[in-house]
Amino acid sequence: xxxxxxxxxxxxxxxxxxxxxxxxxxxxxxxxxxxxxxxxxxxxxxxxxxxxxxxxxxxxxxxxxxxxxxxxxxxxxxxxxxxxxxxxxxxxxxxxxxxxxxxxxxxxxxxxxxxxxxxxxxxxxxxxxxxxxxxxxxxxxxxxxxxxxxxxxxxxxxxxxxxxxxxxxxxxxxxxxxxxxxxxxxxxxxxxxxxxxxxxxxxxxxxxxxxxxxxxxxxxxxxxxxxxxxxxxxxxxxxxxxxxxxxxxxxxxxxxxxxxxxxxxxxxxxxxxxxxxxxxxxxxxxxxxxxxxxxxxxxxxxxxxxxxxxxxxxxxxxxxxxxxxxxxxxxxxxxxxxxxxxxxxxxxxxxxxxxxxxxxxxxxxxxxxxxxxxxxxxxxxxxxxxxxxxxxxxxxxxxxxxxxxxxxxxxxxxxxxxxxxxxxxxxxxxxxxxxxxxxxxxxxxxxxxxxxxxxxxxxxxxxxxxxxxxxxxxxxxxxxxxxxxxxxxxxxxxxxxxxxxxxxxxxxxxxxxxxxxxxxxxxxxxxxxxxxxxxxxxxxxxxxxxxxxxxxxxxxxxxxxxxxxxxxxxxxxxxxxxxxxxxxxxxxxxxxxxxxxxxxxxxxxxxxxxxxxxxxxxxxxxxxxxxxxxxxxxxxxxxxxxxxxxxxxxxxxxxxxxxxxxxxxxxxxxxxxxxxxxxxxxxxxxxxxxxxxxxxxxxxxxxxxxxxxxxxxxxxxxxxxxxxxxxxxxxxxxxxxxxxxxxxxxxxxxxxxxxxxxxxxxxxx
Ligand code: GLN
Ligand code: ZN
Numbered sequence: 001x002x003x004x005x006x007x008x009x010x011x012x013x014x015x016x017x018x019x020x021x022x023x024x025x026x027x028x029x030x031x032x033x034x035x036x037x038x039x040x041x042x043x044x045x046x047x048x049x050x051x052x053x054x055x056x057x058x059x060x061x062x063x064x065x066x067x068x069x070x071x072x073x074x075x076x077x078x079x080x081x082x083x084x085x086x087x088x089x090x091x092x093x094x095x096x097x098x099x100x101x102x103x104x105x106x107x108x109x110x111x112x113x114x115x116x117x118x119x120x121x122x123x124x125x126x127x128x129x130x131x132x133x134x135x136x137x138x139x140x141x142x143x144x145x146x147x148x149x150x151x152x153x154x155x156x157x158x159x160x161x162x163x164x165x166x167x168x169x170x171x172x173x174x175x176x177x178x179x180x181x182x183x184x185x186x187x188x189x190x191x192x193x194x195x196x197x198x199x200x201x202x203x204x205x206x207x208x209x210x211x212x213x214x215x216x217x218x219x220x221x222x223x224x225x226x227x228x229x230x231x232x233x234x235x236x237x238x239x240x241x242x243x244x245x246x247x248x249x250x251x252x253x254x255x256x257x258x259x260x261x262x263x264x265x266x267x268x269x270x271x272x273x274x275x276x277x278x279x280x281x282x283x284x285x286x287x288x289x290x291x292x293x294x295x296x297x298x299x300x301x302x303x304x305x306x307x308x309x310x311x312x313x314x315x316x317x318x319x320x321x322x323x324x325x326x327x328x329x330x331x332x333x334x335x336x337x338x339x340x341x342x343x344x345x346x347x348x349x350x351x352x353x354x355x356x357x358x359x360x361x362x363x364x365x366x367x368x369x370x371x372x373x374x375x376x377x378x379x380x381x382x383x384x385x386x387x388x389x390x391x392x393x394x395x396x397x398x399x400x401x402x403x404x405x406x407x408x409x410x411x412x413x414x415x416x417x418x419x420x421x422x423x424x425x426x427x428x429x430x431x432x433x434x435x436x437x438x439x440x441x442x443x444x445x446x447x448x449x450x451x452x453x454x455x456x457x458x459x460x461x462x463x464x465x466x467x468x469x470x471x472x473x474x475x476x477x478x479x480x481x482x483x484x485x486x487x488x489x490x491x492x493x494x495x496x497x498x499x500x501x502x503x504x505x506x507x508x509x510x511x512x513x514x515x516x517x518x519x520x521x522x523x524x525x526x527x528x529x530x531x532x533x534x535x536x537x538x539x540x541x542x543x544x545x546x547x548x549x550x551x552x553x554x555x556x557x558x559x560x561x562x563x564x565x566x567x568x569x570x571x572x573x574x575x576x577x578x579x580x581x582x583x584x585x586x587x588x589x590x591x592x593x594x595x596x597x598x599x600x601x602x603x604x605x606x607x608x609x610x611x612x613x614x615x616x617x618x619x620x621x622x623x624x625x626x627x628x629x630x631x632x633x634x635x636x637x638x639x640x641x642x643x644x645x646x647x648x649x650x651x652x653x654x655x656x657x658x659x660x661x662x663x664x665x666x667x668x669x670x671x672x673x674x675x676x677x678x679x680x681x682x683x684x685x686x687x688x689x690x691x692x693x694x695x696x697x698x699x700x701x702x703x704x705x706x707x708x709x710x711x712x713x714x715x716x717x718x719x720x721x722x723x724x725x726x727x728x729x730x731x732x733x734x735x736x737x738x739x740x741x742x743x744x745x746x747x748x749x750x751x752x753x754x755x756x757x758x759x760x761x762x763x764x765x
Contacts, residue, residue: 002317002326004372005057005296007213007250007272008164008336009046010361011064012523014343018042019527022065026527032091039065043150047159053365056372059213060154060161061147062336065091066098066526069174070117070130072166073097076196077141078132080178086112090144098130098526118176119525121659123217123253124622125303125339126532126574128525132175134186140196148203155208162211163204164336167249168197169230170218190230194237201244211246211269219263220254220274222623228262239267248272248296252335253303254622257281260288270294275316276301276334282316286323294328295320300367302335305520305534305576307359307394308367310374310387317375331372337361341520341531354515354536357394399513399537400580406538408592409585416595417640419670421648423695426672429649434560434608438765439719439733439758440491442698444655444675445564445610446738447481447496448747457501474499475552482556488748489755492560492608495553497740503566503612504574505533506545511593513539514575534576535586541593550606562653563601563609568594568638573615583619584634594642602646610653611643613669614737617659636668643671657700657737660686663693672696677736679703679718684725691725698732701757702750704739709749715757728765733758 012018021038024030043063050058064071073079074094083093087110088101095101100116103109118131147163154161166174168190177184204212218227238244246269255278256263263271270293273285289295297320299313320329343362347355359367370383394400419426460470481496500506508514515536521529546565554561568590577586594611601609616635621627643652654669657677666674678699681687690697701718702710710718722731733754739747 002321002372002376003056003330004054004368005162005330005332006050006055006059006337006365006368007252007298007302007333008059008062008338009050010338010340010342010523011042011046011062012342012521012529013038013042013045014346015519016521016529018065019529022527026095032089035065035091039063040153043153044157047154047157047161049362050365051159053362054369055365057211057330057332058154058159058161059164059336060150061163061165062338063150066094067128067130068164069132069166069171070094070098071146072171073130073132075143075146075200076193077143078134078138078175079143080117080133080135081137082114086110086114088112120174121618123220124618124620125253126522126524126530126618127339129174132171132186133178134172134175134184134189135178135181136184137181138189138192140189140193142196142199145200145203147200148207151204151207151209161209162213162248163209164213164215165197165200167214167216168193168234169227170216172230173218173223173227185226187227187230190233194234197234198238198241198244201238201247202241205243205245209245211248213250213272214247214268215250215252217250217252219251219256219259220622223259223262228259231262231266235266235268246270248294250296252277252298254278255281257284258623260284264288265290268293270296270328270330272296272298272332274298274334276303279316282319286320289324289328291328294330295324296330296332298332298334299371300331300333300364301340301579302333302337302364303339304579305340305358305360306579307357307387307390308364308371309391310367310371310384311391313371314374317371321375326376329375331368331375333364333368337364339522340364341517341522343519346519347517349518350515353393353397354399356390357536358534360520395580397537400578402513402538402540405513405540405589405592409588412588412592412637412641417637417644419640419644419646419648419652423670423672426648426651427696430651430672433649434492434651436491436560437762438728439731439761441733441755441758442490442492442562442675443485443494443734443751444704444736444738445494445497445562445612446500446740447484447494447498448742448744449498449740450744453477453498474549478549478553479556482553482561484748486557486559488751490559490751492562493553493557494562494564494610495549497564497738499549504571505531507566507571508533508575510541510543510545511539511590512542513537513589530574532574532576535572535578537578539586539589539593541596544600545597547597547600547604547606550601551604554606560608560651561606563598563606565594565597565609565611565642567611567613567616567654568642569619569635570613570615573619584630587634587638588641591638591641595645598643598652599645602650607647607650608653609643609646609650610655611639611671612655613639614655614657616656616665617661632665632668636665639669639671643669655737663690667694670695673698673732675732675734676700679736687722688725691727693730696730696732698734699726700734700736701754702735704735704737704742707743707746709746710753712753712756712760715754716760719757719761723761728761 105111250272252274344360477498654671675698
């Protein structure tokens with residue numbers, strides 16, 4: 001009998017219960033007891049759901065109030081001293097590490113002011129983890145027993161679970177040294193951390209846990225030698241300890257093959273591989289497994305929302321069974337289901353045919369169970385038939401077979417992805433046309449999204465105000481933003497994006513080939529969840545998407561107005577992509593739709609056009625090699641296809657944030673001006689790297705995540721610093737990113753100071 005397993009379940013609740021209660025707790029509206037009770041309820045619901053679905057191996061300790069890596073840091077006492085000195089309860093220490101804490105003193109408590117730990121993308125997903133921060137003085141010790149408590153909690157409900165822990169090598173390698181210990185290599189702490197792993201594992205065994213899922217996802221990265229060697233040390237040490245549960249060494253999100261020598265022969269009870277992301281590794285995985293070990297076959301996609309193709313999966317799992325025998329094979333999700341929305345049943349507005357192509361976390365439970373039954377010889381023919389029909393309906397749908405889109409894609413060639421003239425010639429024409437001063441000032445696009453804007457948008461969505469009323473409201477917001485920018489003295493203006501709910505959703509809603517959910521939330525970090533649109537078919541643009549607002553904005557001013565679009569790669573990365581065609585094809589389809597939009601803007605007189613690509617860095621494949629170089633090529637090509645249909649004197653801008661960029665990657669986009677988040681980069685090397693960037697560039701001068709107002713002097717000092725290595729005639733003056741999360745007051749003050757600082761430099765050069 002082949003067993004079924006799940007590596008983790010979403011913990012946010014089907015209706016974002018965790019977010020609502022966590023934020024209520026932060027706001028002081030509910031107490032810790034109430035929040036803890038909500039967590040308990042969610043866990044109970046999740047376990048019962050899995051039990052009722054018939055899942056054999058159900059995870060515990062996959063729940064977290066903020067982040068599973070942060071939980072481990074608290075559990076192991078990896079807590080920098082700045083968080084412990086306020087005598088906060090442990091839950092508040094956890095939140096302070098995750099999001100910072102500022103609190104005035106009261107009669108009984110001290111004043112608190114600490115910033116958060118760094119937050120980093122979890123591999124190539126849109127989830128962010130809180131980075132463990134180690135110093136020479138870190139003393140590992142158990143600070144509690146969350147994994148044991150949650151295991152016992154499930155047991156009390158009559159549900160046997162398999163606890164999940166991030167493994168020691170990945171935990172250390174995903175961390176970094178703290179400011180006071182910059183010479184420390186976290187992996188060197190391995191011997192010191194193993195005793196706490198041993199201790200918690202022993203406690204789990206004593207509580208009754210027979211097996212533990214130990215996650216080592218770093219095995220899909222290019223690892224330095226000392227990290228590869230650490231696996232042997234870690235797992236041989238743990239194997240020697242007595243009374244520990246069995247360990248299933250779990251990897252996901254990619255290809256483990258280059259690191260197989262590091263895990264070959266490890267004394268663990270089994271391995272898990274992600275065969276959705278990398279089916280090619282099956283033979284090597286099979287060769288790795290000894291006759292006493294099991295292979296957990298990750299075949300139900302934990303990162304996407306498509307119905308599993310049963311026929312294909314069954315055939316795949318059978319190959320494993322043939323080699324290893326039914327008792328040594330487990331059918332599993334590819335990764336934790338954390339990255340998928342909770343329940344498709346809560347989507348009442350989706351078209352029935354399209355809905356039948358999807359499977360959210362709850363539906364995926366039935367999928368692992370059905371595949372496990374099928375390969376065990378049970379009769380699941382009704383499920384198989386229904387599945388085959390859904391797969392067929394998607395394959396044959398007009399949506400996935402738009403011949404016009406395909407024909408256009410086939411015609412993409414060099415001429416479509418190259419501007420008419422090289423940058424120096426374009427620059428000369430643009431200079432003549434716009435006559436901008438040195439150190440031109442601009443912003444990245446959005447202005448404060450006030451409550452008023454959200455209220456009016458909601459009213460419009462609910463039909464409480466008419467389209468004309470809404471348009472009037474949007475126009476008045478645009479006018480406000482234009483007048484404001486003129487007053488402050490900015491040079492290149494924006495319309496402020498008041499009509500946009502989200503930079504991808506806004507365009508997705510207007511494109512053919514996209515679908516949207518009502519409750520399809522996925523955790524991005526802490527209490528921030530996103531609701532990614534879904535690319536369901538070939539993408540095309542029925543009509544102009546942003547021209548009306550930009551033309552109206554331009555009509556209000558003599559200054560240049562930037563048209564504002566979201567780039568093809570960002571539209572792709574922040575959606576659930578198709579799994580039946582390549583990312584490249586989807587990106588190029590989007591680029592053709594955007595090309596039409598760019599050309600329409602130009603024809604309508606909006607001739608400075610910014611195409612944002614903040615997600616371009618995160619799409620970079622995890623390993624160096626062909627996949628990565630191919631990505632860089634098609635990502636740049638997509639941007640250029642979108643933006644190369646314009647005249648030389650039309651100025652193309654682009655914008656990047658959220659990551660360390662390599663100037664060489666953005667060079668290939670050939671945008672006339674790029675703006676980059678920069679204010680928190682202290683490393684002078686990073687500035688230096690950009691000094692050779694051939695086109696124009698604006699290095700972000702202030703942090704838009706903070707209400708803090710930098711003074712004019714601070715701006716002057718910052719620009720002065722950059723001018724030491726950067727040519728003055730190429731430099732633009734702008735904030736890090738859009739201002740939508742800021743208030744008006746600080747926006748006015750910060751931008752005024754920024755413009756004043758630019759004037760200082762105009763005098764100098
Ligand atoms: N134009 C967008 C804005 O200003 C860019 C957002 C982003 O880069 N994340 O909001
Ligand atoms: Zn940005």
